[in-house]
Amino acid sequence: MEIHIEKNADELGKHAASLIADLLNITIKERGEARILLSTGASQFSTINALINKDIDWEKVEMFHLDEYIGLDENHPASFRRYLMARFVSKVNLKNAYLVDGNGNIEENIKKLTENLNLKPIDIGVIGIGENGHIAFNDPPADFDTNESYKIVELDNKCKMQQVGEGWFEDINNNVPATILKSHPKWTLFLDEESASLVKDII
Template identity: 40%
Template sequence: MKLHIFNDPTQLGQSSGSLAAEHIKQAIQSKGQANIILATGTSQFETLNQLIQEKDIDWSKVVLFHLDEYIGLKDSHPASFRKYLKERFIQLVPALKSVNLINGEEDALAECQRLNSIILHHPIDVALVGIGENGHLAFNDPPANFETKDPYIVVQLDEACRKQQMGEGWFPSMEDVPQQAISMSIQHIMASKKIICSVPDYRKAEAVKNCLENEVSPWYPASILQKHGDCSMFLDQQSAELLSANFKKQAYNA
């Protein structure tokens, strides 16, 4: 894992977004298209903002998937990740080769099967991810399923995850936060050629420490990133606050 620590979320996003663009262009050059995964949520604001400003990306050769979506939430809801991606990315770049959004409004298992049949033919070149306050990767809350090979699965959202979603202002109350979601599985995220993990904010500091300094464990889902062959972790000073001094010395940027 390559660790990068920046002064603030803006610098973090500029660097992570530029790196994502570099790998997308490399994939297009080497095989004619790039298959990418985008994450959502507040942690991705600056990264996506940088990515849409990058030059010389032939978006007509990019196939898009995303990490997760709530079950039972309309895409007009402020918390919908489909709405998020449309407004913060899809509508701001030229037309992509294809967009594969998760629809959790009806039969969730059938939607998983539909998406799985598509994504299995599109090995992921670049995955943009984050880490939740409870250490989750996508919506794989602890203890996460490290074993399933299915690309998309139905998951239960734990209380800590649901509190985070409410705390970030996406829902007015806990009762409004869905209890289930469709999530990309841990194994399929790990199958990505390149993973770029962007994690700003002190709210994530404990999760960052647990996932980077502890042994890999389903109780710290994002700890699995330690085992990936090409993962770049982007933190700001606040999210890196609780890391040990020795661990911070590994950082490529300060």
């Protein structure tokens, strides 16, 4: 694990976007294409804003989206599809963009998305960690044993921990879903100074 602490969200976004761009370009050079997984949320604004301005051959990049509310129209202000279309997909010329459709036949939508996702590994995941330690809609207690790439979940109604705060650096624990990242051999955590101050005794 690498930890980067930046002065503010803009600096964090620029640094994260530079790392993402470098990794995408290396992957494209080595394999001729790359696959990226993107999440949504205010914590991603600065990273996505910086990323779209990087020198990347986007026509060789496939993007997958993490989650969506069931029954929410893609034009609704809270739609994650709308978020990614407005802030990312419409700004770069991707090879493919696979968005989660929360309308219609949900099981069929999940099946198609999973088939496309499972064709090849994801090269880079750009995700945020929520107030209760969630990643996407993997709220506590998370099922770390599932083999499903996408599934329908019920959301946790209470945010019991500060983002990146209490319990984040403990052992892998399904009550803090983000701790599963510790099992991945290579991941990087970007924090602004305010977030880092919550975990200063640990990092």
